[in-house]
Structures are given as structure tokens and as C-alpha cells.
Amino acid sequence: MGKTLAEKILSLKSHSKAEAGDVVIADVDLAFVQDTTGPLTIRQFKESGFEALAKPQQTIIFLDHAAPSPAQQLSNDHILLRRFAEETGCRIYDVGEGICHQLVAENFANPGDVIVGADSHTVTAGALGAFATGMGSSDVAVALALGKTWFRVPESFLIELNGAFPRGVYAKDLVLYLIGQIGADGANYKALEFAGEALARMTMSQRLTIANMAVEAGAKVGLFPGDKITRDFLREHGRGGRYKLLYPDAGANYERVIPVNLSQLEPMLSLPHAVDNVRSVTQVKRVKIQQAFIGTCTNGRLEDLAVAAEILKGKKRHPGTRLLIAPASRQVLIRAIEKGYIQSLIEAGAIILPPGCTACLGLHQGVLGDGEVCLSTANRNFKGRMGNPEAMIYLASPATAAASAIKGEITDPREFV
């Protein structure tokens, strides 16, 4: 019988014939923590009696969640993490370098890799064909020391993408639509595997947006094949040699097949306070927003800033709406400056935040007030997510966020593109 992508990668990495439902021990190619999960991971690593990392050059600490730190306790956590990097010889990306998932995509993830991160959006690297999944601190602590971890091999859902995005509709709209269809727990413990003729036109940036949100349907991974677009992305990022063609076998067994015709999609929104509370933007009228936030591991890439800059160029944000822009990495910021996007955005009234997670998780740089509404390009709108349980978060594409920032209320981006 043919293998799914998940079965193929886990077979290779566990040196066994892994089938859905099996429990395997797999080699880990890359393990990482960030600054809000790393300190617990390090304490557990030491408590276990470990001293050395299995693979120091394949172990990374990212300081991105509180970056730069807004509180002395978090600054002290950063000191702990920097010391650990010195002691063990692992890699570290300090504050201002960018969001862990973006940096993993730019610098590390390859088709067929197994990646574990102490952050739920580790699934982002599935865009590159890596079996990448989020785990807690204990699991990552052990993976750092042993260079392996255990997995239950997931059953897969095949998401078959056909057609082309209409004007004003983007990867974010597709993934919000999908989560609305599947539900927040509909793919719990499963793999989402993306296929279909539309992939030939789907950029790596779009794939990263989609894979990033696989976890919002409960999925363990969101996997794209390794194809020509993967190859070109790896070449551009200096690791063309790590490319390999990676497809599921014909006759692989899928628990569910979900076909989506992209040409029939509309701009979508997630309404408070659940990611699967999805509507088309045309169904939501006259919701005023006090903050528009464009960035995060979901939508902080160059293509996202390009879309936003194009809409906002020569226009102004609504006086009642703050407009926050957070590039996902230093490289994204530099390119956005070179391309003139940052100039357009600042002239439109945007505040440019440092590369990192910024306002997404409610620690700093854009915490909402009571009763305020934020239209965000992030991946979560849970109650309290942006630092205040009395606030409301809507999720949408960068185009919808940019259009809404101009009008001061949730706006269909097709008015502007």
C-alpha cells in the first residue's frame, strides 16, 4: 500500500515501516525553543541530568516572543537562555532577528526533515515538506538531549486545491475557510496534506501561511510536497543541495479528502473568540476597529507587506485606527525597505514594530484596551490573546487588514485591489 507524506517521512526517520496509528521513535533533525517556553525546557533538561545536546548545531534558541523584553523577569529569562547557548554551543537568534518559524523557514527546514519546537506554530515548516510539530517543554528537553522523540504516526486528510485565487483573495482566506470547514478540533491528532493542481502556482510565502494554521484545526502537521517551488526557495536561501523531491505515494490511504476550488473563495474572517468561527467578509458589516495588526508567523512576510503597501500607498489610516506592522524577520524588513514598502506604510500612518512576535500574544507592543477591536493577520483570536480578555480579535488577510485600516472598520479588500 502507498504511503502518505507523514508515513513516508516518519518511516525514513524511524528506520521502520511506519503506518498511521503506529508509535515510532524518530530522529529529530532540528529542535528549538523560544523565550517563553525555553526557560522551562532548560530547567527540565538540567533536572533530567542531561548536560550535552545531542546535536548542538541543530538546536536553536529564538528570542522572539518578548523582543525586546518589556519586563525584568523576561529579561532575566533571556539571560538564562543566552547562558545556556554559551554553555552548550547551540545556536541562538537574539531579539530583533525575527520570529522562530520564519527563521526556521529561511535558514533550516528541508523536505523530509523532522522538526520539533516548543511552540505550537512549529507546523509552519510543513510548507517546506518537513514533518514539523509543536511540543511542550518536557518533550523538547528530551529531544535536545537524545536527538529523537516518539510520535504516533497520524492519519492524514488530503486537502485538494484546484483553481486560482480570485482578486482580493489570498492564502489566509483559504486557510480560514478550511478551518471553518474542518473545525478547531476536526483534525486533532491528524496530518493535513496539501495537493492539487493549484500548488504549481502557490508561492512558498502562501504555503507557509497555510501550514502555519494547520494547528488551528487541531492538526499535528500541515504538509506540502517538495516540488519545484520548494527547490527554488531552497536555492534562493543558499541550501539548494538540501532539496529533494517529496510526494506521497499513489494509493496512499487518506482518512478524509477535502476538495477546495480556490476560484470560489471570498475574503474570510475569523470572528471572536474562536478561530473556527469563520464568515465571509461580506457577512460582517460595520464593525469599527481601533487597531489593525499586520505581521506574525502567519502573515508577516515580504509578500504580505507588499499587498498591504500596495493598498495603503498614497492613503492614510483612519484616525480612529492604529496600524501596526511587524515584519517576520530582519531579512523581510530589509527587503521591505529596499522595495519601498516600509516608506509607503509609514507615510500611511503605520507604526513599524521590530521583527518578532510583537502584539500577537498579549505581552507587549499593542496590548488592547477594554472593548477595543483589533483586526489581526495572526493565527489566534482566543479571548485574552492580545493581553485583554475584554477585547475582541478578528482574523483576516493582510489585504483585509490594510483596507480596514483605511476605512476604520472591517472592509472588503476588493474595494481597493
Add this chain to the structure above:
Amino acid sequence: MPDLVLKGKAIKLWDNISTDDIIPGRFAHLRSNLPELAKHVLEDAAPEFASRVSALSAEGKGQAILVAGKNLGLGSSREHAPVVIKMSGVGAILAKSAARIFFRNAINQGLPVLLCDTDKIGDGDELEINLTGGKVANLTSGITLSCGKMPPIMSAILKEGGLIPYIQKHKDFKL
């Protein structure tokens, strides 16, 4: 070896409790001070939760059992979520379903999570959980519920009190 049995009282919560509900991100500065962090468990979503758990512990008639609906613990990978639930005094969790990372994190913390039809459990019901057999006896209603089985490696981790004690003892994963 005798069956591992835990007696306690249900504190009934609802569906889709996120890790942001359990321990909001705005308390990230307390993550290296777990006793202080634990004071904020479910603070926004269920403000009376922590005091109910400590009142039950003070009664001395068994531990609080967190009973939730579906998709408990969706969201972030923060292991601090099961850590603060355990530190607050909860002895076990029952849910219809639990999000993947939260489920694994709770077991790694030695906090039992059993999956069963929690519609059959009311707030304040007296429960007797047989962790070895995967059964929940609802002493209030007289109904016994069967729980979903976990992979043997998770049962072994739970038996050792969590992943860190498991690794200290075995030095490696044993399938």
C-alpha cells in the same frame, strides 16, 4: 500491583478551553516563578476555579477533578498550562477530547487526562477514577464511564510521574 485509584469531586467546565484561558499570555513574565504563575490559573475564564480547588483540598475528601468538554487545551504549546492546573491542586482531568499538545504535556507532567463522555458528569459529582483500568465511577449518579486508551508509552510515562522522571529512570524511550 493494586489498581491506581483517585477519588475526588468534579469541577465542571466547558468546551474549547484554550491554553490562553488556562494561563493567559500576559502572565508570561511569571513563567520562571511557577507558584506565582499558578495563582492565575483560569483567572479570566473561570475566576472561581482556583478557590474551589483549594476549598476541596482543605475539605480533605479527595482531590479536585477538572471535567471539561471537547478540545480541552487547544492553542499554544505552553506546558505551563497543565503545570498550573496541577499546582492548583487538581488530581486528574476528564474531557471528551483534548488538544494534542496539551494532552501530551499533561501526561508529561504526570497529570492524568482521561477521555470519556463527560456529559454524564455534573458539577460537584463525587467521582472515583480507576487510572489503571481507565474507568470513571460517578458515585453521585451511579454511572460508570469507560475511557479511551492511551498508547502504552504514555501510560508508562504517566506511571513514572511524568516524562522527566521516566527519562531519569530509563535514560531513553522504551516502546
